[in-house]
Amino acid sequence: MSFCASSVTRSPSTGASAEALAFIDFLNASPSPFHAVHESVQRLENAGFQRLSERQDWDLKKQGKYFFTRNGSSVVAFVIGGKYETGNGFSIVGAHTDSPCLKVKPVSKKEQVGYVEVGVELYGGGIWHTWFDRDLGIAGRVMVQNQDGTFKHTLVRINRPILRVPTLAIHLDSSANTAFSFNKESQFIPVLATTAKAQVEEAQETKHHPALIGVLAEEMGIAPHQINDFDLCLYDTQPATLGGVYDEFIFSARLDNLGMSYCSLMALINTSDNIADETNIRLVSLFDNEEVGSTTAHGANSNLLPSTLERLVATEVGKASKNTTSSNNNKISFEQALQKSMLVSADMAHAVHPNYSEKYEENHRPAMHKGTVIKINANQRYATTAPTSLILREVARRRKVPVQEFVVRNDSSCGSTIGPMLSAKLGLRTIDVGNPQLSMHSIREIGGADDVKNGIDLLGAFFELFPIVEAGVFVD
DSSP, rough: OOOOGGGGGOOOOOOOHHHHHHHHHHHOOSSSSSHHHHHHHHHHHHHTTOOOTTTSOOOOOOEEEEEETTTTEEEEEEEEOTOTTTTTOOOEEEOOOOOOOEEEEEEEEEEEEEEEEEEEEEESSGGGGGGOOEEEEEEEEEEOOOTSSSSEEEEEEEEEEEBBBBOOOOOGGGTTTOOOOOOTTOOOOOOEEEEEOOOOOOOOSSSHHHHHHHHHHHHHTGGGEEEEEEEEEEEOSSEEEEEESSSEEEEEEEEEHHHHHHHHHHHEEEEEEEEOTOOOOEEEEEEOGGTTTTTTSSTSSSSSHHHHHHHHSGGGOOOOOOOOOOOOHHHHHHHHHTTEEEEEEOOOOEEETEEEOOGSSTTTOTTSSOOOOEOOOOSSSSSSOOOHHHHHHHHHHHHHOOOEOOOOOSSOOOOOSSSHHHHHHHHHEEEEEOEEEEETTTEEEEEEEEEHHHHHHHEEEOOOHHHHTTTOOOOO
Protein backbone atom coordinates (compact mmCIF):
# COMPACT_ATOMS: atom_id res chain seq x y z
CA MET A 1 0.00 0.00 0.00
CA SER A 2 1.44 3.29 -1.00
CA PHE A 3 1.56 6.25 1.36
CA CYS A 4 1.10 9.79 0.15
CA ALA A 5 1.27 13.13 1.90
CA SER A 6 -2.37 13.90 1.10
CA SER A 7 -3.52 11.09 3.40
CA VAL A 8 -2.03 12.75 6.48
CA THR A 9 -4.64 14.36 8.70
CA ARG A 10 -3.52 17.61 10.29
CA SER A 11 -5.28 19.40 13.10
CA PRO A 12 -6.16 22.94 12.12
CA SER A 13 -4.21 25.76 13.70
CA THR A 14 -6.03 27.37 16.60
CA GLY A 15 -4.49 30.71 15.70
CA ALA A 16 -2.80 33.09 18.08
CA SER A 17 -4.08 36.00 20.10
CA ALA A 18 -3.72 39.58 18.96
CA GLU A 19 -1.43 40.11 21.95
CA ALA A 20 0.95 37.37 20.81
CA LEU A 21 1.08 38.68 17.24
CA ALA A 22 1.71 42.25 18.43
CA PHE A 23 4.47 41.00 20.71
CA ILE A 24 6.16 39.25 17.79
CA ASP A 25 6.15 42.56 15.92
CA PHE A 26 7.77 44.18 18.97
CA LEU A 27 10.43 41.45 19.12
CA ASN A 28 11.29 41.76 15.45
CA ALA A 29 11.67 45.52 15.75
CA SER A 30 13.89 45.31 18.87
CA PRO A 31 17.29 43.75 18.11
CA SER A 32 18.99 45.89 20.79
CA PRO A 33 17.95 47.61 24.05
CA PHE A 34 18.06 50.94 22.20
CA HIS A 35 15.56 49.66 19.65
CA ALA A 36 13.39 48.14 22.41
CA VAL A 37 13.17 51.53 24.12
CA HIS A 38 12.45 53.23 20.79
CA GLU A 39 9.60 50.79 20.15
CA SER A 40 8.30 51.31 23.69
CA VAL A 41 8.35 55.07 23.25
CA GLN A 42 6.38 54.82 20.01
CA ARG A 43 3.66 52.82 21.75
CA LEU A 44 3.57 55.22 24.70
CA GLU A 45 3.27 58.26 22.45
CA ASN A 46 0.54 56.58 20.41
CA ALA A 47 -1.34 56.06 23.69
CA GLY A 48 -1.08 59.75 24.59
CA PHE A 49 1.87 59.67 26.98
CA GLN A 50 3.85 62.92 27.17
CA ARG A 51 7.65 62.91 26.98
CA LEU A 52 9.58 64.40 29.91
CA SER A 53 13.28 65.04 30.44
CA GLU A 54 15.25 64.49 33.62
CA ARG A 55 17.12 67.71 32.78
CA GLN A 56 14.00 69.87 32.99
CA ASP A 57 11.22 70.73 35.45
CA TRP A 58 8.14 68.54 35.39
CA ASP A 59 4.70 70.13 35.20
CA LEU A 60 2.45 67.20 36.07
CA LYS A 61 -1.31 66.83 36.38
CA LYS A 62 -3.61 64.25 37.88
CA GLN A 63 -4.70 61.67 35.32
CA GLY A 64 -1.64 62.68 33.30
CA LYS A 65 0.43 60.12 31.37
CA TYR A 66 4.18 60.63 31.13
CA PHE A 67 7.50 58.96 30.27
CA PHE A 68 11.21 59.68 29.99
CA THR A 69 14.26 57.77 28.83
CA ARG A 70 17.80 57.50 30.14
CA ASN A 71 20.77 56.58 27.93
CA GLY A 72 18.33 55.61 25.22
CA SER A 73 18.29 52.08 26.69
CA SER A 74 16.03 52.53 29.75
CA VAL A 75 12.56 54.02 29.93
CA VAL A 76 10.25 54.99 32.80
CA ALA A 77 6.52 55.57 32.20
CA PHE A 78 3.83 56.48 34.71
CA VAL A 79 0.24 57.62 35.10
CA ILE A 80 -1.01 59.73 37.99
CA GLY A 81 -4.27 58.70 39.58
CA GLY A 82 -7.16 61.14 39.64
CA LYS A 83 -7.34 60.84 43.44
CA TYR A 84 -3.60 60.73 44.08
CA GLU A 85 -2.37 62.70 47.08
CA THR A 86 1.20 63.16 48.27
CA GLY A 87 2.15 60.25 50.50
CA ASN A 88 -0.03 57.77 48.62
CA GLY A 89 1.61 54.66 47.20
CA PHE A 90 3.19 53.62 43.94
CA SER A 91 2.11 50.55 41.96
CA ILE A 92 5.35 49.62 40.22
CA VAL A 93 6.39 47.02 37.65
CA GLY A 94 10.07 46.69 36.78
CA ALA A 95 11.66 44.72 33.94
CA HIS A 96 14.79 44.90 31.78
CA THR A 97 15.51 45.57 28.13
CA ASP A 98 18.83 43.74 27.67
CA SER A 99 19.64 40.14 26.74
CA PRO A 100 22.90 38.15 26.42
CA CYS A 101 24.61 38.95 23.14
CA LEU A 102 27.91 39.66 21.40
CA LYS A 103 29.05 43.30 21.41
CA VAL A 104 31.55 44.87 19.03
CA LYS A 105 34.86 45.64 20.76
CA PRO A 106 36.23 49.22 20.88
CA VAL A 107 38.97 48.03 18.52
CA SER A 108 37.36 45.30 16.44
CA LYS A 109 39.54 45.11 13.34
CA LYS A 110 40.94 41.61 12.76
CA GLU A 111 42.37 39.82 9.73
CA GLN A 112 43.44 36.19 9.71
CA VAL A 113 44.43 33.86 6.86
CA GLY A 114 42.43 35.71 4.23
CA TYR A 115 39.38 36.60 6.35
CA VAL A 116 38.18 39.90 7.78
CA GLU A 117 36.76 39.32 11.27
CA VAL A 118 35.11 41.50 13.90
CA GLY A 119 36.31 41.32 17.49
CA VAL A 120 33.46 40.94 19.97
CA GLU A 121 32.93 40.87 23.71
CA LEU A 122 30.55 38.45 25.41
CA TYR A 123 27.73 40.32 27.16
CA GLY A 124 25.94 38.44 29.92
CA GLY A 125 25.64 34.71 30.41
CA GLY A 126 24.60 33.43 27.02
CA ILE A 127 24.50 29.82 25.87
CA TRP A 128 27.27 30.71 23.47
CA HIS A 129 27.45 27.50 21.45
CA THR A 130 24.00 28.39 20.06
CA TRP A 131 25.55 31.42 18.33
CA PHE A 132 27.65 29.28 15.98
CA ASP A 133 26.44 28.96 12.38
CA ARG A 134 23.72 31.59 12.77
CA ASP A 135 23.04 34.41 10.32
CA LEU A 136 23.99 37.51 12.29
CA GLY A 137 23.12 41.14 11.72
CA ILE A 138 24.25 44.13 13.74
CA ALA A 139 22.26 46.79 15.60
CA GLY A 140 22.53 49.45 18.26
CA ARG A 141 23.36 53.12 18.44
CA VAL A 142 25.95 55.28 16.72
CA MET A 143 27.17 58.69 17.88
CA VAL A 144 26.95 60.65 14.63
CA GLN A 145 28.69 63.99 14.14
CA ASN A 146 26.47 66.58 12.51
CA GLN A 147 27.75 69.26 10.17
CA ASP A 148 27.58 71.86 12.96
CA GLY A 149 29.96 69.80 15.10
CA THR A 150 27.33 68.43 17.49
CA PHE A 151 26.84 64.72 18.11
CA LYS A 152 23.60 62.78 18.03
CA HIS A 153 22.57 59.36 19.35
CA THR A 154 21.25 57.57 16.24
CA LEU A 155 19.83 54.06 15.89
CA VAL A 156 21.24 51.72 13.27
CA ARG A 157 20.32 48.22 12.14
CA ILE A 158 21.90 46.08 9.46
CA ASN A 159 19.04 43.66 8.98
CA ARG A 160 20.84 41.13 6.83
CA PRO A 161 23.37 38.40 7.61
CA ILE A 162 26.72 40.16 7.34
CA LEU A 163 28.39 38.14 10.12
CA ARG A 164 28.72 34.49 11.04
CA VAL A 165 30.68 32.40 13.55
CA PRO A 166 31.54 29.17 11.70
CA THR A 167 32.03 25.85 13.47
CA LEU A 168 34.98 23.61 12.72
CA ALA A 169 34.11 20.69 10.42
CA ILE A 170 33.56 17.40 12.23
CA HIS A 171 36.31 15.88 10.07
CA LEU A 172 38.77 18.11 11.94
CA ASP A 173 37.17 17.71 15.37
CA SER A 174 35.98 14.20 16.12
CA SER A 175 34.65 15.25 19.54
CA ALA A 176 32.21 17.80 18.09
CA ASN A 177 29.14 15.69 18.92
CA THR A 178 30.26 14.63 22.38
CA ALA A 179 32.22 17.45 24.01
CA PHE A 180 31.93 20.58 21.93
CA SER A 181 34.13 23.27 23.43
CA PHE A 182 35.88 26.37 22.15
CA ASN A 183 38.07 29.24 23.27
CA LYS A 184 35.86 32.29 23.68
CA GLU A 185 38.63 34.70 22.72
CA SER A 186 40.35 33.03 19.79
CA GLN A 187 37.72 30.67 18.33
CA PHE A 188 34.54 32.69 18.78
CA ILE A 189 35.11 35.52 16.29
CA PRO A 190 32.52 36.41 13.64
CA VAL A 191 33.60 36.48 10.00
CA LEU A 192 32.68 39.66 8.09
CA ALA A 193 34.29 39.13 4.67
CA THR A 194 37.28 37.71 2.82
CA THR A 195 40.27 39.95 2.30
CA ALA A 196 40.05 39.16 -1.41
CA LYS A 197 36.69 40.97 -1.60
CA ALA A 198 37.44 43.63 1.01
CA GLN A 199 40.05 45.51 -1.02
CA VAL A 200 38.95 48.91 0.18
CA GLU A 201 41.00 51.98 0.86
CA GLU A 202 42.14 52.02 4.48
CA ALA A 203 41.75 55.80 4.89
CA GLN A 204 42.45 56.78 8.50
CA GLU A 205 40.33 54.13 10.16
CA THR A 206 42.46 51.96 12.43
CA LYS A 207 40.04 50.71 15.12
CA HIS A 208 37.48 49.05 12.86
CA HIS A 209 37.75 47.60 9.39
CA PRO A 210 36.58 50.06 6.70
CA ALA A 211 34.18 47.40 5.42
CA LEU A 212 32.30 47.51 8.74
CA ILE A 213 32.28 51.30 8.93
CA GLY A 214 31.24 51.50 5.29
CA VAL A 215 28.19 49.27 5.69
CA LEU A 216 27.09 51.23 8.77
CA ALA A 217 27.49 54.56 6.99
CA GLU A 218 25.63 53.30 3.93
CA GLU A 219 22.73 52.06 6.04
CA MET A 220 22.48 55.39 7.87
CA GLY A 221 22.97 57.57 4.78
CA ILE A 222 25.98 59.40 6.21
CA ALA A 223 29.69 59.68 5.45
CA PRO A 224 32.01 57.21 7.23
CA HIS A 225 33.89 60.03 8.97
CA GLN A 226 30.68 61.08 10.75
CA ILE A 227 30.74 57.85 12.79
CA ASN A 228 32.57 58.69 16.01
CA ASP A 229 31.62 55.93 18.44
CA PHE A 230 28.97 53.28 18.88
CA ASP A 231 27.34 50.62 21.06
CA LEU A 232 26.63 47.74 18.69
CA CYS A 233 25.45 44.22 19.33
CA LEU A 234 25.11 41.22 17.04
CA TYR A 235 21.73 39.54 16.67
CA ASP A 236 20.12 36.63 14.85
CA THR A 237 18.46 37.86 11.66
CA GLN A 238 15.96 34.97 11.71
CA PRO A 239 12.73 36.70 12.78
CA ALA A 240 10.53 35.78 15.73
CA THR A 241 7.67 33.55 14.70
CA LEU A 242 4.78 31.44 15.90
CA GLY A 243 5.66 27.76 16.15
CA GLY A 244 4.17 24.40 17.02
CA VAL A 245 1.36 22.61 15.25
CA TYR A 246 -1.25 24.80 16.96
CA ASP A 247 0.78 28.02 16.80
CA GLU A 248 1.10 27.64 20.55
CA PHE A 249 4.77 28.67 20.81
CA ILE A 250 6.80 31.77 20.08
CA PHE A 251 10.28 30.99 18.74
CA SER A 252 12.56 33.98 19.08
CA ALA A 253 15.66 35.58 20.45
CA ARG A 254 15.46 37.92 23.47
CA LEU A 255 12.29 36.53 25.07
CA ASP A 256 14.31 37.03 28.25
CA ASN A 257 13.44 39.72 28.93
CA LEU A 258 11.56 41.51 26.17
CA GLY A 259 8.68 39.18 27.06
CA MET A 260 8.05 40.78 30.43
CA SER A 261 9.12 44.25 29.24
CA TYR A 262 6.35 44.11 26.66
CA CYS A 263 3.76 42.76 29.11
CA SER A 264 4.67 45.50 31.61
CA LEU A 265 4.45 48.23 29.01
CA MET A 266 1.13 47.09 27.54
CA ALA A 267 -0.41 46.55 30.97
CA LEU A 268 0.30 50.19 31.82
CA ILE A 269 -0.93 51.47 28.45
CA ASN A 270 -4.09 49.35 28.56
CA THR A 271 -5.05 50.67 32.01
CA SER A 272 -3.83 54.25 31.57
CA ASP A 273 -7.24 55.75 30.81
CA ASN A 274 -9.01 54.09 33.74
CA ILE A 275 -7.52 56.30 36.46
CA ALA A 276 -10.15 58.83 37.58
CA ASP A 277 -10.63 57.00 40.91
CA GLU A 278 -7.01 55.80 41.20
CA THR A 279 -5.25 56.82 44.44
CA ASN A 280 -1.76 55.65 43.43
CA ILE A 281 0.77 56.47 40.76
CA ARG A 282 1.15 53.51 38.39
CA LEU A 283 4.68 53.19 37.06
CA VAL A 284 6.72 50.93 34.78
CA SER A 285 10.53 51.06 34.72
CA LEU A 286 12.38 49.13 32.01
CA PHE A 287 16.06 49.02 32.97
CA ASP A 288 19.16 48.15 30.96
CA ASN A 289 22.11 45.96 32.04
CA GLU A 290 20.33 43.39 34.21
CA GLU A 291 22.26 40.61 32.52
CA VAL A 292 25.56 42.03 33.82
CA GLY A 293 24.51 42.96 37.35
CA SER A 294 22.52 46.20 36.89
CA THR A 295 25.24 48.42 38.41
CA THR A 296 25.23 51.13 35.76
CA ALA A 297 23.74 54.63 35.54
CA HIS A 298 20.72 53.19 33.74
CA GLY A 299 20.44 49.83 35.50
CA ALA A 300 18.20 48.76 38.35
CA ASN A 301 21.02 49.25 40.87
CA SER A 302 21.31 52.94 39.93
CA ASN A 303 19.33 55.91 41.25
CA LEU A 304 16.89 55.70 38.34
CA LEU A 305 13.88 54.37 40.26
CA PRO A 306 14.62 56.01 43.66
CA SER A 307 15.20 59.46 42.12
CA THR A 308 12.04 59.14 40.02
CA LEU A 309 9.90 58.28 43.03
CA GLU A 310 11.45 61.05 45.12
CA ARG A 311 10.83 63.54 42.34
CA LEU A 312 7.20 62.50 42.00
CA VAL A 313 6.63 62.90 45.75
CA ALA A 314 8.21 66.38 45.61
CA THR A 315 6.01 67.66 42.76
CA GLU A 316 2.97 69.83 43.36
CA VAL A 317 0.58 67.42 41.70
CA GLY A 318 -0.52 65.62 44.86
CA LYS A 319 -0.15 68.39 47.42
CA ALA A 320 -3.15 69.97 49.09
CA SER A 321 -1.22 73.20 49.62
CA LYS A 322 1.86 74.73 48.04
CA ASN A 323 3.04 75.53 51.57
CA THR A 324 3.87 71.88 52.21
CA THR A 325 6.89 71.56 49.95
CA SER A 326 9.74 71.61 52.48
CA SER A 327 12.44 69.02 52.04
CA ASN A 328 11.59 67.54 55.45
CA ASN A 329 7.93 67.10 54.49
CA ASN A 330 8.98 65.57 51.18
CA LYS A 331 11.24 63.08 52.95
CA ILE A 332 8.49 62.02 55.33
CA SER A 333 5.97 61.74 52.50
CA PHE A 334 8.43 59.66 50.47
CA GLU A 335 9.00 57.23 53.32
CA GLN A 336 5.26 56.96 53.92
CA ALA A 337 4.62 56.36 50.23
CA LEU A 338 7.13 53.51 50.02
CA GLN A 339 5.34 51.63 52.80
CA LYS A 340 2.11 51.84 50.79
CA SER A 341 3.78 50.71 47.57
CA MET A 342 4.72 47.44 45.90
CA LEU A 343 7.08 46.42 43.12
CA VAL A 344 6.42 43.55 40.73
CA SER A 345 9.81 42.50 39.38
CA ALA A 346 8.93 40.98 36.01
CA ASP A 347 11.58 38.70 34.48
CA MET A 348 11.00 35.53 32.48
CA ALA A 349 10.74 32.21 34.34
CA HIS A 350 11.67 28.59 33.61
CA ALA A 351 9.05 26.31 32.11
CA VAL A 352 9.45 22.61 32.87
CA HIS A 353 11.57 20.94 30.17
CA PRO A 354 10.13 17.67 28.81
CA ASN A 355 13.56 16.11 28.33
CA TYR A 356 15.05 17.26 31.65
CA SER A 357 12.08 17.12 34.03
CA GLU A 358 14.35 15.71 36.76
CA LYS A 359 16.03 19.13 36.96
CA TYR A 360 12.85 20.66 38.41
CA GLU A 361 11.42 20.41 41.91
CA GLU A 362 8.59 17.90 41.63
CA ASN A 363 5.86 20.19 43.01
CA HIS A 364 7.02 23.30 41.14
CA ARG A 365 7.07 22.60 37.42
CA PRO A 366 5.62 25.63 35.58
CA ALA A 367 3.85 24.90 32.31
CA MET A 368 3.28 27.14 29.32
CA HIS A 369 -0.24 28.55 28.85
CA LYS A 370 -1.07 28.12 32.54
CA GLY A 371 -0.22 31.54 33.82
CA THR A 372 2.58 33.82 34.94
CA VAL A 373 4.95 32.28 37.48
CA ILE A 374 5.51 33.60 41.02
CA LYS A 375 9.18 32.95 41.79
CA ILE A 376 10.20 32.12 45.37
CA ASN A 377 13.62 31.43 46.91
CA ALA A 378 14.41 30.95 50.61
CA ASN A 379 17.90 32.38 50.07
CA GLN A 380 16.41 35.60 48.68
CA ARG A 381 17.57 35.25 45.12
CA TYR A 382 13.97 36.30 44.51
CA ALA A 383 12.30 38.96 46.68
CA THR A 384 8.87 37.32 46.98
CA THR A 385 7.40 37.18 50.50
CA ALA A 386 4.19 35.67 51.86
CA PRO A 387 2.42 39.07 51.95
CA THR A 388 3.44 40.06 48.41
CA SER A 389 2.54 36.63 47.08
CA LEU A 390 -0.83 36.84 48.82
CA ILE A 391 -1.53 40.28 47.32
CA LEU A 392 -0.76 39.23 43.76
CA ARG A 393 -2.60 35.93 44.03
CA GLU A 394 -5.65 37.78 45.36
CA VAL A 395 -5.41 40.26 42.47
CA ALA A 396 -5.23 37.32 40.07
CA ARG A 397 -8.15 35.54 41.76
CA ARG A 398 -10.42 38.56 41.47
CA ARG A 399 -9.75 38.83 37.75
CA LYS A 400 -9.60 35.05 37.15
CA VAL A 401 -6.05 35.31 35.77
CA PRO A 402 -4.00 32.10 36.19
CA VAL A 403 -0.73 32.08 38.14
CA GLN A 404 1.81 29.39 39.04
CA GLU A 405 4.64 29.05 41.57
CA PHE A 406 8.30 28.06 41.17
CA VAL A 407 11.20 27.19 43.42
CA VAL A 408 14.47 25.55 42.37
CA ARG A 409 15.64 22.20 43.67
CA ASN A 410 17.93 22.27 46.68
CA ASP A 411 20.70 20.74 44.59
CA SER A 412 20.40 23.37 41.86
CA SER A 413 21.72 26.88 41.47
CA CYS A 414 19.26 29.75 41.20
CA GLY A 415 19.33 32.85 39.05
CA SER A 416 18.31 36.25 40.35
CA THR A 417 16.58 39.40 39.16
CA ILE A 418 16.24 43.11 39.80
CA GLY A 419 13.76 42.35 42.59
CA PRO A 420 16.10 41.76 45.55
CA MET A 421 18.34 44.77 44.85
CA LEU A 422 15.43 47.21 44.47
CA SER A 423 13.63 45.77 47.47
CA ALA A 424 16.75 46.27 49.60
CA LYS A 425 17.59 49.69 48.14
CA LEU A 426 14.13 51.13 48.78
CA GLY A 427 12.71 49.01 51.59
CA LEU A 428 9.95 48.19 49.15
CA ARG A 429 7.58 45.22 49.20
CA THR A 430 8.47 43.17 46.15
CA ILE A 431 7.42 40.06 44.29
CA ASP A 432 9.31 38.32 41.47
CA VAL A 433 7.27 36.94 38.58
CA GLY A 434 7.75 35.93 34.96
CA ASN A 435 6.17 34.06 32.09
CA PRO A 436 7.50 30.51 31.61
CA GLN A 437 9.90 29.75 28.78
CA LEU A 438 12.41 27.17 27.55
CA SER A 439 15.99 27.63 26.29
CA MET A 440 16.61 30.73 28.40
CA HIS A 441 19.75 32.61 27.22
CA SER A 442 19.94 30.66 23.97
CA ILE A 443 20.06 32.61 20.72
CA ARG A 444 16.61 31.07 20.00
CA GLU A 445 14.24 30.71 22.96
CA ILE A 446 10.73 29.24 23.26
CA GLY A 447 7.75 30.85 24.97
CA GLY A 448 4.03 30.20 25.12
CA ALA A 449 1.85 32.31 22.83
CA ASP A 450 -1.01 32.37 25.35
CA ASP A 451 1.26 33.65 28.10
CA VAL A 452 1.65 37.07 26.47
CA LYS A 453 -2.00 37.81 27.22
CA ASN A 454 -1.73 36.11 30.62
CA GLY A 455 1.15 38.41 31.58
CA ILE A 456 -0.54 41.58 30.31
CA ASP A 457 -3.78 40.68 32.10
CA LEU A 458 -2.05 39.93 35.41
CA LEU A 459 0.01 43.12 35.47
CA GLY A 460 -2.98 45.18 34.33
CA ALA A 461 -5.01 43.70 37.18
CA PHE A 462 -2.19 44.59 39.57
CA PHE A 463 -2.28 48.23 38.46
CA GLU A 464 -6.03 48.47 38.88
CA LEU A 465 -6.55 46.43 42.06
CA PHE A 466 -3.37 46.77 44.15
CA PRO A 467 -4.52 49.75 46.28
CA ILE A 468 -7.80 47.97 47.04
CA VAL A 469 -6.27 44.59 47.90
CA GLU A 470 -3.34 46.13 49.77
CA ALA A 471 -5.69 47.97 52.11
CA GLY A 472 -6.81 44.64 53.55
CA VAL A 473 -3.32 43.22 54.22
CA PHE A 474 -1.79 44.20 57.57
CA VAL A 475 1.88 43.53 58.29
CA ASP A 476 4.14 45.71 60.47
